Amino acid sequence: MKQPKNQPMLQLNDLTVTVNNGGRDINILNHINLTINQGDFITILGTNGAGKSTLFNVISGHLTPTSGQILLEGQDITKFSEEKRAKYISRVFQDPKLGTAPRMTVGENLLLAQKRGQHRGLGLRHLRQRKPKLMSELTLFDNGMSQRFDTATGELSGGQRQALSLIMAISSNPDLLMLDEHTAALDPKTSTQLMTFTNEIISERQLTCLMITHHLDDALRYGNRLLVLNAGEIANDYSTSEKADLTKDDMLKFFDSAIA
Numbered sequence: 420m421k422q423p424k425n426q427p428m429l430q431l432n433d434l435t436v437t438v439n440n441g442g443r444d445i446n447i448l449n450h451i452n453l454t455i456n457q458g459d460f461i462t463i464l465g466t467n468g469a470g471k472s473t474l475f476n477v478i479s480g481h482l483t484p485t486s487g488q489i490l491l492e493g494q495d496i497t498k499f500s501e502e503k504r505a506k507y508i509s510r511v512f513q514d515p516k517l518g519t520a521p522r523m524t525v526g527e528n529l530l531l532a533q534k535r536g537q538h539r540g541l542g543l544r545h546l547r548q549r550k551p552k553l554m555s556e557l558t559l560f561d562n563g564m565s566q567r568f569d570t571a572t573g574e575l576s577g578g579q580r581q582a583l584s585l586i587m588a589i590s591s592n593p594d595l596l597m598l599d600e601h602t603a604a605l606d607p608k609t610s611t612q613l614m615t616f617t618n619e620i621i622s623e624r625q626l627t628c629l630m631i632t633h634h635l636d637d638a639l640r641y642g643n644r645l646l647v648l649n650a651g652e653i654a655n656d657y658s659t660s661e662k663a664d665l666t667k668d669d670m671l672k673f674f675d676s677a678i679a
């Protein structure tokens with residue numbers, strides 16, 4: 420069950436990731452403390468190497484933290500495997516190839532996403548039974564994908580594939596959606612369309628979302644909070660009102676002085 424709005428959805432307590440680089444230990448995430456509330460849509464900015472992907476890897480379970488604790492709806496998930504967390508946490512990557520299985524059709528990919536964490540019901544019969552529901556999901560974003568239900572996803576355009584990845588990520592109604600520069604590999608028009616759709620669906624379904632982006636405009640325009648990472652630490656956590664007062668110039672000044 421989801422937390423009521425504004426209640427903690429995800430808590431990171433003193434989270435550190437240490438790596439050994441040339442005989443020297445470095446904290447690539449350095450004692451991160453963060454509370455993400457139900458319904459938060461948080462955009463994340465940071466220089467290359469600031470630790471954004473590492474943060475996502477630790478939350479998703481792809482990487483084990485050296486120390487610290489991760490709580491999802493109050494439950495300690497620090498030791499949960501990536502597979503176990505996938506029931507609650509969805510992620511969309513920058514590379515359109517990473518979100519879908521290329522030899523499987525659009526319909527099969529979507530069915531698989533909806534059955535995440537379950538072992539049965541992936542056969543053709545289920546696909547036929549679920550087709551109307553799956554089609555209704557596909558038409559949420561009308562970029563021609565609904566006409567390609569039986570097409571292998573490897574034959575789709577990058578934009579279609581990325582839209583499918585997003586629809587798959589939200590179709591299991593995740594507690595947390597993580598978008599890792601999910602529009603960065605697309606042309607400007609397709610990228611804008613997908614970002615507009617992303618914002619609409621997050622607000623309509625009141626999803627809790629973290630979105631890494633290098634687009635200052637998107638980071639400022641979307642979401643109710645803005646996190647700025649620098650050298651493995653949260654340099655700033657801007658609230659809705661603080662974010663409203665920020666300008667692109669403020670952010671550019673920050674990037675000029677950032678260390679990472």
Ligand SMILES: Nc1ncnc2c1ncn2[C@@H]1O[C@H](COP(=O)(O)OP(=O)(O)OP(=O)(O)O)[C@@H](O)[C@H]1O
Binds near residue numbers: 467
């Ligand atoms: N497994 C690892 N071993 C050693 N160093 C690592 C490892 N993973 C990441 N790093 C280093 O940690 C730092 C943070 O990397 P990370 O990929 O999280 O940054 P990022 O903010 O996502 O950058 P970008 O914007 O370029 O994607 C970088 O300096 C990177 O080289």
